[in-house]
Amino acid sequence: MIVENSQSVLDVVVAVLLISGALMSLAAGVGLVRFPDLLSRMHAATKPQVLGLLLFLLALAVEFRSWALIPVLLVCWIFQLLTSPVSAHMVGRAGYRTRHMRRDLLTIDELDDVVEKAARQRKDDRRKKGAQPDPG
Amino acid sequence: MTVVxxxxxxxxxxxxxxxxxxxxxxxxxxxxxxALDVVLAIIGAALATRMVVTGNLDNLVFLVVASVVGFIGSVTVARFVTDRK
Structure with missing residues (x-):
């Protein structure tokens, strides 16, 4: 009876984990459709990649309850944890450079100051070089 | 479990x-x-659900491979977009 009870409790746990993981995917889908620009869509898209995957892997672990499975699930999740920030960084950088975003929606743009400073520096350098006699 | x-x-x-x-x-x-990264994550989620329901672990390798493929894909496209002039 106790075994049966714990089995049904574990089933409920698995069900809750699966459904909340699926809701993460749904949140990402709705966010992708509703959000106005690339950067805010990126924010929505990371939910199933990290938290959603974690919930599904936890559901697998609870369902199978085998120690041999845990390292594989850990490798899967840690790898996703390492790669998804890198790819998000690359996509965000490409979006910033090619201006696939809405500047009016930004609250703060710290990169803008840096870019402006670098541009001014470059202008100054060029002017200095122009003042000297042109070697070529 | 079937309802879930x-x-x-x-x-x-x-x-x-x-x-x-x-x-x-x-x-x-x-x-x-x-968006296609999200689709890949959803496919992985569906495979995990299938593993839970059927009780076998056939698709476990795919979950690992999917993250590699998604990573390489999005980085490649991001580099392509940045380098194009």
Whole structure:
């Protein structure tokens, strides 16, 4: 009876984990459709990649309850944890450079100051070089 | 458990439809690659659900491979977009 009870409790746990993981995917889908620009869509898209995957892997672990499975699930999740920030960084950088975003929606743009400073520096350098006699 | 599988499947189907809508609509290639990343995550989720329901671990390798493929894909597209002049 106790075994049966714990089995049904574990089933409920698995069900809750699966459904909340699926809701993460749904949140990402709705966010992708509703959000106005690339950067805010990126924010929505990371939910199933990290938290959603974690919930599904936890559901697998609870369902199978085998120690041999845990390292594989850990490798899967840690790898996703390492790669998804890198790819998000690359996509965000490409979006910033090619201006696939809405500047009016930004609250703060710290990169803008840096870019402006670098541009001014470059202008100054060029002017200095122009003042000297042109070697070529 | 069967009811849970149907509910999860329905939610994932709606999510995949939303992501595919964004992948088709665009407007930029980066939006598309982002949406397809989400589609890949949803496919992984569906495979995990299938493993839980059927009780075998056949698709476990795919979950690991999917993250590699998604990573390489989105980084490649991001580099392509940045370098293009």
């Amino acid at each position: 599988a149907y509910v999860v499947g329905a939610i994932l189907a709606v999510a995949a439809a939303c992501a595919l809508y964004r992948a088709a609509r665009g407007p930029s290639i980066l939006d598309r690659v982002l």
